[in-house]
Amino acid sequence: GEALAVSARVAPLGSRLVLLLVEDLTEARRIEAVRRDFVANVSHELKTPVGALSLLSEAVMDASDDPEAVQRFAGRMQIEATRLTNLVQELIDLSRVQNDDPLEDAEPVRVDELVAEAVDRCRHQAGTKQITMAAGGTADLHVWGNRGQLAAALGNLVENAVNYSPARTRVGIAARRVNAPGGDMIELAVTDQGIGISDKDKERIFERFYRVDPARSRQTGGTGLGLAIVKHVVASHGGEVTVWSAENQGSTFTLRLPEAGAARDRAQQHPDLD
Ligand code: ADP
Secondary structure, X not given: OHHHHHHHHHXXXXXXXXXXXXXXXXXXXXHHHHHHHHXXXXXXXXXXXXXXXXXXXXXXXXXXXOHHHHHHHHHHHHHHHHHHHXXXXXXXXXXXXXXXXXXXXXXXEEHHHHHHHHHHHHHHHHHHOOOEEEEEOOOOOEEEEOHHHHHHHHHHHHHHHHHOOOOOOEEEEEEEEEXXXXXXXXXXXXXXXXXXXXXXXXXXXXXXXXXXXXXXXXHOOOOOOHHHHHHHHHHHOOOEEEEEEEOOOEEEEEEEEEEHHHHHHHHHHOOOOO
């Protein structure tokens, strides 16, 4: 409607300009719609645990002469409170990776340390499901970037691999250096033997709050923000993330990040002039 009216008015200026204007309006509208969706999603995600907490606290008061019921309700209150804490923490992480320039305090980060940290973060969950975790090829590799953000990105991928896999399967983390035109990159691949992701969903899983199966994600404490955080971290580091997956066979998420030596060499070739 509006875009068409504008295009009719400026048509005499030439079709190229019209096209640019229409594209601009469409993009501005898309951004506005995404922002509105995000706020609506956050509100909904916050309301769910808060509503549950409110109901459960009423139940506790009503059951005050039944100590067992009080225990049960209190346990569920704890789960909802944890869910709320996770969500708020992930919202803070997301806003940080969207707004801060990670390269302000970039440094060479040891890949074996990143991997060890990610594995540690999931050790408990993997243990209860008897999932074996194995890492290889990490020795002597360094990526260039913000240590905290890189750890969050890899940690999210390993956490997902464990969460979306059945018991007694294997999660592998493989690292290697690959040659690239602009300088060497480090590739970090997280492979699981889990439920996999359909082609249709593959296009959407990096969106904020998108989950293939919201009930399952919630059960494992997921917020639907993990992969959005991963996407932002790799983008701001000049890297990329790709996914290969086959349903009911498993998935591989691959991070490609600048190698520390290569990033430093690039900086020396183009020294800051001021
Ligand atoms: P969540 O907190 O729900 O895990 P993410 O942003 O990390 O949110 O992931 C989005 C969705 O992508 C998940 O809900 C899940 O449906 C799907 N997904 C992510 N990683 C995997 C994986 N390794 N195997 C299967 N599905 C996955």
